[in-house]
Amino acid sequence: MIKQAMKVRTLFIFLLLIASQTIVSAAVRLPKILGNNMVLQREKPLPIWGWASAGEQVTVTFAGQQKTAKADAEGTWKVTFDPLKANANPQEMTIAGSDTITLSNLLIGEVWLCSGQSNMEYTMKLHPKYARPAKGIDSAAVALTKTHPGIRIFKVEKERSNPDVTSTGWNECSGEALEAFSAIGFYFAKDIQRELNVPIGVISSSWGGSRIEPWTPAEAYKALPAFAAALQSEPFKVDEVEPGKNYRSMIKPLALRGVLWYQGESNCMQHDGMRYADKMQALIEGWRKEWGNEQLPFYSVMIAPFLYTKRNDRLPHTPETLPEFWEAQTQSLKIPYTGMAVVTDLVDDLGDIHPSYKWEIGRRLALIALAKDYDKKVVSQGPVFKEMKVKKRQAILSFDHADGLKSLDGKPLSWFSIAGADGQFKPAIAKIKGDKVIVYAEGVRKPAIVRFAWNETAMPNLSNKAGLPAVPFCTDALEWKYTKNSFIGAE
Numbered sequence: 001m002i003k004q005a006m007k008v009r010t011l012f013i014f015l016l017l018i019a020s021q022t023i024v025s026a027a028v029r030l031p032k033i034l035g036n037n038m039v040l041q042r043e044k045p046l047p048i049w050g051w052a053s054a055g056e057q058v059t060v061t062f063a064g065q066q067k068t069a070k071a072d073a074e075g076t077w078k079v080t081f082d083p084l085k086a087n088a089n090p091q092e093m094t095i096a097g098s099d100t101i102t103l104s105n106l107l108i109g110e111v112w113l114c115s116g117q118s119n120m121e122y123t124m125k126l127h128p129k130y131a132r133p134a135k136g137i138d139s140a141a142v143a144l145t146k147t148h149p150g151i152r153i154f155k156v157e158k159e160r161s162n163p164d165v166t167s168t169g170w171n172e173c174s175g176e177a178l179e180a181f182s183a184i185g186f187y188f189a190k191d192i193q194r195e196l197n198v199p200i201g202v203i204s205s206s207w208g209g210s211r212i213e214p215w216t217p218a219e220a221y222k223a224l225p226a227f228a229a230a231l232q233s234e235p236f237k238v239d240e241v242e243p244g245k246n247y248r249s250m251i252k253p254l255a256l257r258g259v260l261w262y263q264g265e266s267n268c269m270q271h272d273g274m275r276y277a278d279k280m281q282a283l284i285e286g287w288r289k290e291w292g293n294e295q296l297p298f299y300s301v302m303i304a305p306f307l308y309t310k311r312n313d314r315l316p317h318t319p320e321t322l323p324e325f326w327e328a329q330t331q332s333l334k335i336p337y338t339g340m341a342v343v344t345d346l347v348d349d350l351g352d353i354h355p356s357y358k359w360e361i362g363r364r365l366a367l368i369a370l371a372k373d374y375d376k377k378v379v380s381q382g383p384v385f386k387e388m389k390v391k392k393r394q395a396i397l398s399f400d401h402a403d404g405l406k407s408l409d410g411k412p413l414s415w416f417s418i419a420g421a422d423g424q425f426k427p428a429i430a431k432i433k434g435d436k437v438i439v440y441a442e443g444v445r446k447p448a449i450v451r452f453a454w455n456e457t458a459m460p461n462l463s464n465k466a467g468l469p470a471v472p473f474c475t476d477a478l479e480w481k482y483t484k485n486s487f488i489g490a491e
Contacts, residue, residue: 032253059097063108067080112185115206117263119301121206156205159250181204188366191363327472331480383399385475390448396438408461415460
């Protein structure tokens with residue numbers, strides 16, 4: 001019995017030794033976002049992180065710097081490199097612990113994330129069911145035949161079960177990888193790279209048909225009194241949707257410089273209206289908190305004109321369902337470090353929710369980034385309504401970004417309507433006078449309200465000299481008052 005017990009004890013100790021050696025020699029691992037061919041963000045502290053055995057020391061060497069960290073009790077480690085200058089010459093990074101990983105073909109430049117639903121997911125290959133443009137040149141075919149050495153792309157697959165993103169990793173911008181990538185993301189990167197002459201990395205993480213709630217960390221909703229009612233539900237939901245499902249697996253693991261966001265059609269169908277401004281606040285502030293950057297740029301796209309009234313949705317739509325949603329998107333621009341591209345002039349088919357001119361949408365987003373983040377002297381925004389004054393029977397409208405007001409097609413200004421105190425709107429005549437627009441209509445003796453493009457089918461022609469379309473508006477729209485981490489409400 002004693003000998004048998006000693007054998008068992010010896011075997012137990014032997015197994016413990018094997019187990020401990022296995023833990024000690026556990027492979028150092030990296031998240032998929034860190035890999036060969038990637039672009040690393042320039043001129044900012046640069047985090048590199050991963051997993052190893054608890055207590056294991058990991059040393060990372062890159063671009064003349066060497067940083068060391070020890071894995072915590074959960075096996076995670078992180079080092080942070082000092083800011084680096086842009087560099088288009090491929091470099092190597094080594095990550096050494098119990099084993100060594102070498103990453104190659106790394107560039108240093110600018111990194112952006114593209115997210116949202118199908119219009120952002122819309123690939124360079126152009127899915128056959130999407131409408132082809134009736135005017136202009138479809139440059140996608142030309143772009144697909146080339147290699148774009150200054151651009152690297154990373155596509156996140158639609159997967160929620162994995163704590164890390166599901167992806168084939170970073171790819172050079174060509175061939176099948178480009179075909180499967182976001183068209184808006186590519187054209188944004190192409191324009192930015194041409195202007196800045198530094199490497200550009202673009203991450204695409206979108207899901208067709210998705211609402212905003214799954215992209216938003218649940219904690220971000222809990223931080224805003226606007227969603228107090230949802231806090232009482234178990235499990236926690238916002239408008240019957242569980243927050244954070246896409247965020248946990250498709251966004252949280254990523255590192256980035258700024259965000260491009262094209263989403264809203266699914267929330268418009270739910271009649272979110274002005275409530276979408278609250279949800280945008282939760283999304284933007286939630287992401288900024290997670291990445292520790294209160295100034296993280298966040299640039300969105302105003303969803304396109306579309307015949308929502310022809311849909312057989314649970315909630316019936318009116319011609320004003322969409323413009324009311326547009327107003328929420330516009331009001332969310334009160335959140336600092338945001339911008340929005342307007343696409344009311346880029347629709348050939350009001351029955352197709354996917355505008356075809358993705359290269360132009362990418363260009364307009366690039367203009368916003370160039371103006372706001374890179375100090376380029378470019379016009380990045382179309383006319384935005386500022387105030388209305390009434391003189392006799394005329395409404396005199398003033399705008400921001402109004403340099404060189406014009407009609408895009410040379411025809412009389414379209415989609416203006418006007419009402420008196422009775423609220424009965426009539427189609428209006430609108431004429432440009434300098435940097436203002438004069439609006440009037442027969443039968444309206446004293447104007448009280450002016451609407452512009454206040455209809456789901458509106459594709460108006462008012463623009464500035466840069467050819468950027470004016471933002472739809474209603475002069476009596478509810479004002480969404482933004483206060484950081486607090487909701488004051490509409491008045």
